[in-house]
Amino acid sequence: MAFFRNSIFFILLLATAAAVELEADREARRRESDRVTDLPGQPPVKFNHYAGYVKLRPEQPQDQKALFYWFFEAHEPNDVASKPLVLWLNGGPGCSSIAYGAAQELGPFLVQSNGQLKLNDFSWNKAANMLFLEAPIGVGYSYTNKTTDLEKLGDKITAEDSYAFLIGWFKRFPNFKLHHFYVAGESYAGHYVPQLADMIHERNQNSSKDTFINLKGFMIGNAAIDDERDSKGMVEYAWTHGIISDKLYHNIMNECSFTTDSNSTNQTTTHCEEHARGFSLAYSHIDIYSIYSPICLSSSSTSNFTSSILLTATPPRIFSMHELWHKLPLGYDPCTEAYANKFFNREDVQRALHANVTKLSYPYTPCSGVIQQWTDSPTSILPTIQKLLNAGLRIWVYSGDTDGRVPITSTRYSINKMELEIEEEWRAWYHKQEVAGWVETYKGGLILATVRGAGHQVPVFAPQQSLALFSYFLSANTLPSTRS
Amino acid sequence: MAFFRNSIFFILLLATAAAVELEADREARRRESDRVTDLPGQPPVKFNHYAGYVKLRPEQPQDQKALFYWFFEAHEPNDVASKPLVLWLNGGPGCSSIAYGAAQELGPFLVQSNGQLKLNDFSWNKAANMLFLEAPIGVGYSYTNKTTDLEKLGDKITAEDSYAFLIGWFKRFPNFKLHHFYVAGESYAGHYVPQLADMIHERNQNSSKDTFINLKGFMIGNAAIDDERDSKGMVEYAWTHGIISDKLYHNIMNECSFTTDSNSTNQTTTHCEEHARGFSLAYSHIDIYSIYSPICLSSSSTSNFTSSILLTATPPRIFSMHELWHKLPLGYDPCTEAYANKFFNREDVQRALHANVTKLSYPYTPCSGVIQQWTDSPTSILPTIQKLLNAGLRIWVYSGDTDGRVPITSTRYSINKMELEIEEEWRAWYHKQEVAGWVETYKGGLILATVRGAGHQVPVFAPQQSLALFSYFLSANTLPSTRS
Numbered sequence: 001m002a003f004f005r006n007s008i009f010f011i012l013l014l015a016t017a018a019a020v021e022l023e024a025d026r027e028a029r030r031r032e033s034d035r036v037t038d039l040p041g042q043p044p045v046k047f048n049h050y051a052g053y054v055k056l057r058p059e060q061p062q063d064q065k066a067l068f069y070w071f072f073e074a075h076e077p078n079d080v081a082s083k084p085l086v087l088w089l090n091g092g093p094g095c096s097s098i099a100y101g102a103a104q105e106l107g108p109f110l111v112q113s114n115g116q117l118k119l120n121d122f123s124w125n126k127a128a129n130m131l132f133l134e135a136p137i138g139v140g141y142s143y144t145n146k147t148t149d150l151e152k153l154g155d156k157i158t159a160e161d162s163y164a165f166l167i168g169w170f171k172r173f174p175n176f177k178l179h180h181f182y183v184a185g186e187s188y189a190g191h192y193v194p195q196l197a198d199m200i201h202e203r204n205q206n207s208s209k210d211t212f213i214n215l216k217g218f219m220i221g222n223a224a225i226d227d228e229r230d231s232k233g234m235v236e237y238a239w240t241h242g243i244i245s246d247k248l249y250h251n252i253m254n255e256c257s258f259t260t261d262s263n264s265t266n267q268t269t270t271h272c273e274e275h276a277r278g279f280s281l282a283y284s285h286i287d288i289y290s291i292y293s294p295i296c297l298s299s300s301s302t303s304n305f306t307s308s309i310l311l312t313a314t315p316p317r318i319f320s321m322h323e324l325w326h327k328l329p330l331g332y333d334p335c336t337e338a339y340a341n342k343f344f345n346r347e348d349v350q351r352a353l354h355a356n357v358t359k360l361s362y363p364y365t366p367c368s369g370v371i372q373q374w375t376d377s378p379t380s381i382l383p384t385i386q387k388l389l390n391a392g393l394r395i396w397v398y399s400g401d402t403d404g405r406v407p408i409t410s411t412r413y414s415i416n417k418m419e420l421e422i423e424e425e426w427r428a429w430y431h432k433q434e435v436a437g438w439v440e441t442y443k444g445g446l447i448l449a450t451v452r453g454a455g456h457q458v459p460v461f462a463p464q465q466s467l468a469l470f471s472y473f474l475s476a477n478t479l480p481s482t483r484s
Numbered sequence: 485m486a487f488f489r490n491s492i493f494f495i496l497l498l499a500t501a502a503a504v505e506l507e508a509d510r511e512a513r514r515r516e517s518d519r520v521t522d523l524p525g526q527p528p529v530k531f532n533h534y535a536g537y538v539k540l541r542p543e544q545p546q547d548q549k550a551l552f553y554w555f556f557e558a559h560e561p562n563d564v565a566s567k568p569l570v571l572w573l574n575g576g577p578g579c580s581s582i583a584y585g586a587a588q589e590l591g592p593f594l595v596q597s598n599g600q601l602k603l604n605d606f607s608w609n610k611a612a613n614m615l616f617l618e619a620p621i622g623v624g625y626s627y628t629n630k631t632t633d634l635e636k637l638g639d640k641i642t643a644e645d646s647y648a649f650l651i652g653w654f655k656r657f658p659n660f661k662l663h664h665f666y667v668a669g670e671s672y673a674g675h676y677v678p679q680l681a682d683m684i685h686e687r688n689q690n691s692s693k694d695t696f697i698n699l700k701g702f703m704i705g706n707a708a709i710d711d712e713r714d715s716k717g718m719v720e721y722a723w724t725h726g727i728i729s730d731k732l733y734h735n736i737m738n739e740c741s742f743t744t745d746s747n748s749t750n751q752t753t754t755h756c757e758e759h760a761r762g763f764s765l766a767y768s769h770i771d772i773y774s775i776y777s778p779i780c781l782s783s784s785s786t787s788n789f790t791s792s793i794l795l796t797a798t799p800p801r802i803f804s805m806h807e808l809w810h811k812l813p814l815g816y817d818p819c820t821e822a823y824a825n826k827f828f829n830r831e832d833v834q835r836a837l838h839a840n841v842t843k844l845s846y847p848y849t850p851c852s853g854v855i856q857q858w859t860d861s862p863t864s865i866l867p868t869i870q871k872l873l874n875a876g877l878r879i880w881v882y883s884g885d886t887d888g889r890v891p892i893t894s895t896r897y898s899i900n901k902m903e904l905e906i907e908e909e910w911r912a913w914y915h916k917q918e919v920a921g922w923v924e925t926y927k928g929g930l931i932l933a934t935v936r937g938a939g940h941q942v943p944v945f946a947p948q949q950s951l952a953l954f955s956y957f958l959s960a961n962t963l964p965s966t967r968s
Contacts, residue, residue, distance in 0.1 A: 240724035242885045242892040242922055242934045245910030246900060285912055285967065286919045292776070292886070292937035294918050401726045402776070408726040416730060426729030428769055434778050435770045438726055450726045453776035483769065 027172045034172070036070075039352040041116040042109060047073045047080075047125065049108075051353040053141075054168040056161055064145035067165040068134045068355060070098050071173070072108055072125040084180040084216070084474055086128040087166070089135070089196075091188025091224070093158070093377075094368035096140035099340040101185075102132040106459040106466065111339045115346075122463035127471040129176065131169070135162045135192075138371040140344070140364060141355040154376035159195040163203065167211055182394075182474065183218040187406060187456065190223025191377065194384040201391055217394025219473050222406040222456045225397075226380040226414040228258045233410025235279070241291060243404065244282045251275045288404040290455025337366045382418055389444050396447045396473045400454030400461060401437070408450055415448050429479035436465040439479050449479060511656045518656070520554075523836040525600040526593060531557045531564075531609065533592075535837040537625075538652040540645055548629035551649040552618045552839060554582050555657070556592055556609040568664040568700070568958055570612040571650070573619070573680075575672025575708070577642070577861075578852035580624035583824040585669075586616040590943040590950065595823045599830075606947035611955040613660065615653070619646045619676075622855040624828070624848060625839040638860035643679040647687065651695055666878075666958065667702040671890060671940065674707025675861065678868040685875055701878025703957050706890040706940045709881075710864040710898040712742045717894030719763070725775060727888065728766045735759045772888040774939025821850045866902055873928045880931045880957045884938030884945060885921070892934055899932050913963035920949040923963050933963060 034052035053066040074083040088106065090097040104110060106124040109117035124130050134140035136158040138150045170177050185193045200215045207213075224230055239249040256272040287295045343349055344364045350356045362370055389395055397415060401408045420442035428435045429449065437450035449469060454461035472479050518536035537550040558567040572590065574581040588594060590608040593601035608614050618624035620642040622634045654661050669677045684699045691697075708714055723733040740756040771779045827833055828848045834840045846854055873879055881899060885892040904926035912919045913933065921934035933953060938945035956963050 237724060240721060240893050242883070242896075242936075245924065246896065247906070247909060282912075285914075286936075399726070409724050412726075412730065422731070425731060428766075430769075440729065452726075452770075 023171070024174070027174070031172045034071075034354060036352055036354075039109070039117070040346065040348050043117060043119045045075075045108065045119070046077055047075055047108075049073065050173075051355065053354070053357065054165050054172065056164040056168065058168070064143075065137050065149065065161060066143055067137065067161060068098070068141035069165070069169060070102055070107075070132045070353065071169075072102075072123075072130045072132075074129050075108070075123065075126045080129060081175075084128050084182055085131060085176045086124070086182045086184055086474075087131045087133060087196075088124070089133060089162075089183065089185035089189040089192045091186060091190070091192065092139075092367050093153075093155075093188050093191075093374055094139055094371045095188075096134045096366055096368075097132045097185070098134055098140055099337065099344060099364075099366035100457070102130075103340045103343065104337070104460065105457050106130075106463075106470075107132065111343045113339050115339070115343055120463070122459070122467040124459070124467060124470050126467060127474055128182070129179065133162060133165060135165065136371075137161065139368045140366075141350075141353075141360070143358055143360060145358075150370055151373060152375060153371055154374050155191050155195055155378065156376050158192060159199045162192070162196050163199045166200070166213060170213070171210075177212075178214060180216045181214045182216055184220070184470070184473075186221040186223060186458070188224050190220045190225045190406070191381055193218045193220050193223075194225075194381050194388060197388055197393065198384050201388060201393070215393065217396075217473075218388075219396040219398065219470070221398040221458050222400055222403050223397065223411070224381075224406055225385065225411075226382050226417060228379065229413035229417055230406060230410040231256075231258045233407055233413045234404070237404060237407035237409045238279065238282065240409075241404070243286070243291070244279060248275060248278045248282070252279065283404060287455070289457065290461060291402050291404045292453075293455060293461075340366050380417075382414065385446075386418055389446055392445075394445060394473070394476060396449065396469075398437075398449045398451060398458065398469060400456060400458040401450045402453055402461070403456040405456050411448065415442075415446070418442075418446075420444060420446060427481055429481060430483050431465045431468045431480070433483045436462070436468065436479075447473075507655070508658070511658070515656045518555075518838060520836055520838075523593075523601070524830065524832050527601060527603045529559075529592065529603070530561055531559055531592075533557065534657075535839065537838070537841065538649050538656065540648040540652065542652070548627075549621050549633065549645060550627055551621065551645060552582070552625035553649070553653060554586055554591075554616045554837065555653075556586075556607075556614045556616075558613050559592070559607065559610045564613060565659075568612050568666055569615060569660045570608070570666045570668055570958075571615045571617060571680075572608070573617060573646075573667065573669035573673040573676045575670060575674070575676070576623075576851050577637075577639075577672050577675075577858055578623055578855045579672075580618045580850055580852075581616045581669070582618055582624055583821070583828060583848075583850035584941070586614075587824045587827065588821070588944065589941050590614075590947075590954075591616065595827045597823050599823070599827055604947070606943070606951040608943070608951060608954050610951060611958055612666070613663065617646065617649060619649065620855075621645065623852045624850075625834075625837075625844070627842055627844060629842075634854055635857060636859060637855055638858050639675050639679055639862065640860050642676055643683045646676070646680050647683045650684070650697060654697070661696075662698060664700045665698045666700055668704070668954070668957075670705040670707060670942070672708050674704045674709045674890070675865055677702045677704050677707075678709075678865050678872060681872055681877060682868050685872060685877070699877065701880075701957075702872075703880040703882065703954070705882045705942050706884055706887050707881065707895070708865075708890055709869065709895075710866050710901060712863065713897035713901055714890060714894040715740075715742045717891055717897045718888070721888060721891035721893045722763065722766065724893075725888070727770070727775065728763060732759060732762045732766070736763065767888060771939070773941065774884075774945060775886050775888045776937075777939060777945075824850050866898065869930075870902055873930055876929075878929060878957070878960060880933065880953075882921075882933045882935060882942065882953060884940060884942040885934045886937055886945070887940035889940050895932065899926075899930070902926075902930075904928060904930060911965055913965060914967050915949045915952045915964070917967045920946070920952065920963075931957075 034050040036049050036051050049072045051070040053068055056065045056067065057063045074080045088097050088101045090100040101107060108120050108123035108125050110120050112118050134142040136153050137144040138153060183193045183197055197215060197218045200213045204212055235249065235252050238244040252275045256275060287293050385395060397411060399408045399411045422440060423443045424441040426438055426440045429437055429439045435452055437452045439447060439449040441447050451458050451462045451465050459466040515534065518534040520533050520535050533556045535554040537552055540549045540551065541547045557564045572581050572585045574584040585591060592604050592607035592609050594604050596602050618626040620637050621628040622637060667677045667681055681699060681702045684697045688696055719733065719736050722728040736759045740759060771777050869879060881895060883892045883895045906924060907927045908925040910922055910924045913921055913923045919936055921936045923931060923933040925931050935942050935946045935949050943950040
């Protein structure tokens with residue numbers, strides 16, 4: 001019997017090993033078929049890149065959700081093994097990390113007006129292996145086979161599905177499992193990034209070797225993190241930058257309630273709606289995301305991609321009642337998004353990227369046109385940030401200081417709310433002999449850094465400085481404090 | 485007797501007429517000899533320009549003070565007779581309207597790094613006949629034969645001497661006596677311009693036809709007008725633009741007294757000096773006059789022209805105790821002033837401009853190096869502005885909104901102090917389909933307009949918008965409120 005039992009055990013072991021090997025083979029083949037080789041308009045590069053889908057719950061065939069990714073290995077092939085792996089997330093909610101982050105901001109290929117791809121000299125894959133994800137389902141090429149799923153979206157499901165994506169992605173790219181892993185993002189990714197980091201951190205506690213994710217920290221820029229403080233900061237920013245009248249400023253301050261505490265008496269008067277409308281109008285003819293830039297006047301570039309979204313989740317909440325805000329989601333550039341929109345709708349591009357394999361019933365848009373509601377969005381992410389700081393994660397918060405949407409005043413007020421002890425007080429940091437911005441370091445490891453003269457999408461306005469900032473974040477080195 | 489008396493009268497009349505004619509002839513000859521014909525590096529133009537000295541009190545030979553001017557007729561010869569006459573004044577105190585206003589900002593010839601003159605497509609002489617003045621004595625080529633005069637300078641003597649200059653200049657250019665006359669300037673000219681306007685207004689009451697000046701209004705930009713409010717606004721601007729720390733901001737607000745009322749208890753603590761030092765340091769490596777511009781790193785362009793001035797008159801006063809502020813006078817651009825400095829020191833240039841005829845014992849500098857003290861400088865110019873507003877003058881105040889030295893917050897706070905009734909509330913104004921800035925109109929005729937994304941020297945950063953603003957000011961037309 002002992003022999004028999006041992007034999008059975010041995011056979012089972014063999015079978016399991018074979019199954020694991022089979023799955024590994026299958027993933028290796030999937031990885032190979034995800035390799036991008038013929039992307040239209042792409043300049044030649046030395047690094048590999050991959051794009052495709054990860055099914056979130058392949059063991060549940062009735063749940064056909066799949067998230068789309070585009071992954072760029074580090075710029076120098078010799079660096080791939082040693083550089084960390086970074087997941088980049090754009091915000092919205094509902095906006096694509098591929099159409100924005102990869103194709104317009106910090107990826108190696110920037111989509112041009114003529115449909116060509118321009119090599120980005122300051123691509124973040126010069127510092128890391130960069131993974132861009134379209135999440136949740138309904139964003140970009142990411143899909144579900146149940147349209148009712150689109151009605152159940154919110155922060156929680158986004159984190160859950162992004163986590164499931166990562167587990168699947170690491171199976172396909174097992175070589176990156178031991179790499180230091182970071183999450184980065186901007187705007188409403190101020191929600192996504194800490195929430196995903198928190199989920200990874202929690203699940204890592206009871207994970208197997210297979211599902212452990214080697215998370216080391218995260219970085220968020222011009223990030224929505226606390227509705228109350230973000231709102232106050234936004235109004236103050238508008239006044240001190242000459243955008244709203246004295247009267248409107250005082251009216252909002254006196255008659256709108258910024259508190260998000262559901263227990264407190266809501267003191268918002270009926271006049272607040274009118275003031276919110278005035279505030280929206282003040283920004284209606286400049287680019288709130290980059291207040292000193294010219295706006296895109298070409299009508300072909302003006303989109304309403306996002307007009308249907310954010311009905312329930314537009315921080316700052318005091319303004320969410322007003323429809324004009326729905327045209328001002330967290331995170332897009334009105335001048336270049338049209339190029340990305342056109343590019344990712346091309347069949348040859350989709351073929352090259354192994355995208356849209358299920359033939360979606362709607363066109364690709366940089367921000368989702370099919371997500372109709374957003375069911376959950378905490379008013380503050382600060383508790384999550386505090387928890388992860390306590391857990392020892394590296395956390396950097398940055399802010400392009402010419403953004404009116406999630407301005408530096410908002411971020412300062414929000415971080416202040418944490419009442420962290422200052423380790424090194426606010427000081428200039430330098431890049432190429434010029435002040436690139438200012439930085440403050442807090443005990444426990446949190447860093448707040450600004451990028452001078454940069455709008456909401458920092459890498460668009462300050463590509464060199466943003467790559468430098470990203471590199472310092474990854475290396476955990478101190479930002480340069482002197483000109484030389 | 486009657487005949488005789490009549491004859492005497494007739495002879496006297498003839499003699500007087502002859503004397504007047506003689507003086508007119510002399511002035512006409514002076515005017516002709518002031519004509520600039522061979523300015524090195526000058527591109528060909530259709531308009532006349534003149535440069536030279538006006539002796540302030542020619543009837544007192546012992547008082548040999550002379551102010552230097554450069555006058556550009558309107559760009560189109562056909563416009564000379566119909567366009568108004570505008571006097572432009574730079575600030576400092578001690579900085580030259582020729583080295584800055586004319587040669588770097590809004591004149592027709594902008595001095596380049598190679599010593600050539602570039603035609604300015606947006607020169608303000610496209611809208612007016614433009615007169616640039618170096619005042620008071622000790623500034624630029626303007627001189628005195630008594631060096632002790634240099635110790636007695638201040639706001640009062642500047643206004644007095646500038647007025648005397650104008651009386652003399654109009655004798656030389658009588659054709660412009662009936663033109664509508666305006667004064668414009670920036671920075672510390674927030675003192676000069678209203679003070680000179682006030683003097684003209686007062687003296688006009690008892691003037692003869694010869695000395696009447698047809699003053700219609702004035703315009704001041706990024707102008708020091710009220711020390712208390714300017715200081716408060718400057719500190720708030722620095723915090724909301726991410727330049728100073730939370731701690732420093734609160735320290736200054738709590739421990740520095742902004743009041744300039746000599747009757748009030750001065751609550752400034754001894755710590756205030758330390759905070760002022762911190763504030764200066766925060767700005768020491770960026771250009772306070774244009775906070776998002778790169779600074780001029782070439783050591784040859786960095787000057788200490790102004791280090792000896794402003795010992796007594798550096799608004800904001802709370803910072804004047806600290807020496808670092810003496811390196812931050814009101815109004816210069818660190819990158820281009822070196823070109824002007826070199827250009828106006830050239831002998832061929834001085835010959836062409838009929839300048840430096842007395843062979844000054846010191847070199848030409850854009851801001852004076854020989855003015856050692858400033859004896860009077862009122863803490864607020866608002867009463868003068870209010871008085872002239874009541875007198876019916878057209879008064880426009882403008883502000884480039886990326887200036888940290890006299891920022892938009894300062895100007896807003898200062899104008900607010902006047903408690904004027906609003907006629908048309910803060911709204912965007914447009915140029916070439918983009919928001920050029922914001923504007924508010926007050927009852928009584930005062931207008932406050934911003935220029936979006938422009939630093940302290942507005943015409944440098946927004947030449948098109950500033951020429952547009954100037955033209956609207958001159959025509960008293962409403963700034964465009966729509967894109968089209």
